[in-house]
Amino acid sequence: GENVEQHPSTLSVQEGDSAVIKCTYSDSASNYFPWYKQELGKRPQLIIDIRSNVGEKKDQRIAVTLNKTAKHFSLHITETQPEDSAVYFCAASIGGYSTLTFGKGTMLLVSP
Amino acid sequence: EAGVAQSPRYKIIEKRQSVAFWCNPISGHATLYWYQQILGQGPKLLIQFQNNGVVDDSQLPKDRFSAERLKGVDSTLKIQPAKLEDSAVYLCASSLVGSSGGQETQYFGPGTRLLVL
Numbered sequence: 001g002e003n004v005e006q007h008p009s010t011l012s013v014q015e016g017d018s019a020v021i022k023c024t025y026s027d028s029a030s031n032y033f034p035w036y037k038q039e040l041g042k043r044p045q046l047i048i049d050i051r052s053n054v055g056e057k058k059d060q061r062i063a064v065t066l067n068k069t070a071k072h073f074s075l076h077i078t079e080t081q082p083e084d085s086a087v088y089f090c091a092a093s094i095g096g097y098s099t100l101t102f103g104k105g106t107m108l109l110v111s112p
Numbered sequence: 113e114a115g116v117a118q119s120p121r122y123k124i125i126e127k128r129q130s131v132a133f134w135c136n137p138i139s140g141h142a143t144l145y146w147y148q149q150i151l152g153q154g155p156k157l158l159i160q161f162q163n164n165g166v167v168d169d170s171q172l173p174k175d176r177f178s179a180e181r182l183k184g185v186d187s188t189l190k191i192q193p194a195k196l197e198d199s200a201v202y203l204c205a206s207s208l209v210g211s212s213g214g215q216e217t218q219y220f221g222p223g224t225r226l227l228v229l
Contacts (some may be wrong), residue, residue, distance in 0.1 A: 006154075034217070043116075043203065043220040044155065089154050099145070099168055100218060102154030 002027040004092050006103030013080050014111055021106045023090035024072040030092040033066060033073045034100070039086045047088075048075070080110045114138065116221035118204050124227045130192040133224045137185065137206030143167075145218060146179055146189050147203040155203055161187060194228045201225050 003026040013019050023033075034049035050057045050064045050073065057064050061080075066073040077084055087107050091100040117136040125131050137144050142163050147155035158177065160168040163184040172179070176195070181187040191198055201223040207216040 004154075036220075043222050045220070046217055049217070091154075099157045099160055100155075102156070104154050105152070 002030060002092055002094070002101040004090060004101050004103040006090050006106055008106060009104065010107045010109070012109045012111065015080060015082060017080055019077045019080050019084070019108055019110075021075045021088055021090070021108070022072060023074070023092075023103050024070075025092040025101075026071070027092070027094060028068075028071065029094045030071075031095050032093045033064070034091050034093075035064060035075050036089045036091065036102075037086045038089065038105075044089060077108075080108075082110050082112050084108060085110045116204055116206050116219055118202075118221040118224055120224055121222060122225045122227075124229065125194055126229050127196055128193040130190065131194055131226065132188050132190045133202050133204075133226075135187045135189070135204030135221060137187075137204070138219055141206035141208055141219075142184070143207045143216070144181055144187050145205040145207075146187070147205065149201045149203055149223070151200070158189070158202075191226075194226075196228050199226055199228045 005024045007022050031052035035047050036044035037047045038044040048059050048062050048064050050066050061078045063076040087105045089105045090103045093100045119134050144161045146158045148158050149155045158172045159179045161181045164181045179189045203223045204221040205218040207218045
């Protein structure tokens, strides 16, 4: 089955810096890659996703890039703010009725 | 629109006891998922329903876990008997029907935090 590796496990940045979280996946058939943000004690919430027919997607300060050849995708957060502090999870799926396989998460801490 | 609802929010039981969790998905969402999230890890799928049929239960420990979605809407997840290692957050999620080529967004409920003593 699919295996998703996520790095780093923790990331500390200063407010205003950029943060990058990377994930690799094993199943070349995967074509859907969402990113979820989970604040302490709260539910995971989708922040951005990308499908395999595009290489990059942006939404304000957040962007995701996908390299299907290398089987990796990354989350980029620019101009980080303290409220960006949370655990971020990447996931992969082959689409349709298939399930999501999650990475182990990255705890992002943005210091003022 | 209302989100995914779950209850209870917290549950403390002793090992070997039974426990049940309830989930109400977003209206119109045919697909329902139960995940187990152990502290410090990502959610792990336990079971996926399409309407009231099971699509994937390959990671469900069937000797102690069971789940049903009798009318294709609400779902219950049961653990009987519970073990210490079952301590986790149990998340329910729902999505629209996945098309043949596209994955639909999964929306998560607030979760049930289970502590087994």
